[in-house]
Amino acid sequence: MKTVVRKIARYGVRDLIRSRWLLGYAGFFAAATWSLLRFSDNETKALLSLVNVVLLVVPLANLVFGAMYLYGAREFVELLLAQPVRRRELFAGLYLGLTVPVSFAAVIGIGVPLVLQGASAASMRTGAVLGVITVALSAVFTGIATVIAYRVEDRVRGLATALGVWMMLAVVYDGVVLLAAVQFADYPLERPMLALMIANPIDLARLVLLLHFDVAALLGYTGAVFERFVGGTSGLVVAGVALFTWAAAPALIGARLFRRKDF
């Protein structure tokens, strides 16, 4: 990695690991994981609940915190831009300095209770997949946060946009998909449904996780369709590639906006 990128990222990490907000974020996942494991009679059930918590909270936290952080860093970025660095490198450093600590806070929050509670080997494997998904989702949504922060000038409008994006992807989208499925139930919907799943990073993450749980049939229509359509392993590969693309695309758009922006 370019040294300038690493240097900027290092100070971003140094700033964020001392942030109370990040501590609270890790603490939240630790508390959620611990209590789900502790008070559930069945580890698999507990992990399924944890999946739902992750899919709801990680996008929201990364969007809102990411946007807040980037708006707050505006003046700092101006100072950094006045140094002999390229914008490309500066952006990469800022993005990594944000997404790495935020991802790892969630992963540590989930991982520590899993290890301490002595979860079974199968649960640990599921936990590992959940960790990977958490990192991917963090990359997606801090990426979207950079797009918002460098596209929307006004901070309040930017935060509102971040919340709107979350509402759309986490709540409204599934409702629309469901409505479409019911409306067009007489038609072969496999392919359009697949496309709709892949088009939303949260659904995609859910799909990867639930395919891993091997309970896709329980997920109802789309999960069953996906499992039958692409089958176990190749389904994971397709979904994994799509998720990786999702993780990269918003950050690349953010980088483009950043390079052209007037500060």
Add this chain to the structure above:
Amino acid sequence: MIEISGLRKRYGALQVLDGLDLVIAPGRVTAVVGPNAAGKTTLIKSILGLTRPDSGSIIVDGREIDDAGQYRAQIGYMPQIAHYPDNLTAADLFAMMSDLRGDAVPQDEELVDSLGLRSQLGKPLRVLSGGTRQKVNAALAFLFSPSVLFLDEPTAGLDPISSRVVKDKIAKERGRNRTFVLTSHVMSELEELADDIAFLIEGRIRFAGSIHDLKKMTRQLSLERAIAHVLETGEAA
């Protein structure tokens, strides 16, 4: 030497810079003045590469500025009172800047001592007062002995003693042949510090030259009155 020619920048319907030409002489202190929204900040940000002009050229020491920004290794920048990452300390900030400047060793820590910052270096920037953060800003601009310094309202928010320390430092470094570009709303301060004036109105240079010449031309005794005179009568070119 900074040579700017034909600089234009439009934000939506607003033509902020409208064909601005200016030469900033080396080894002198140039004050950029003008009414609000005249384009002072946009001019400085364009030279620093923070803002991309629509057209025109900016040549620093004989080379057109570019995105690689190596020319910025020679530049020190003191922005207006700014908020930096909450949990970094001033020492972190200094270390980061020296890292980014290719492991440059801090060469000039005079302001760190004369502004009494030594004891504040280990504290998170969040807990420092606005004035202290401004002192950190000032110390940072001088830290790597740059040959050109851009100081945006350098004494705003400083107490009188610190303000004098910073002004003395500017005068001292000017004597060492460094180039300064200043903005300030305090005309008496500019009169004290600056050699040259770049007077902007509506995105163009209205007057560029020495303060002495401006006063002579307008037959006014102080810079403040000379500027007011130009604004009222539309005189000078």
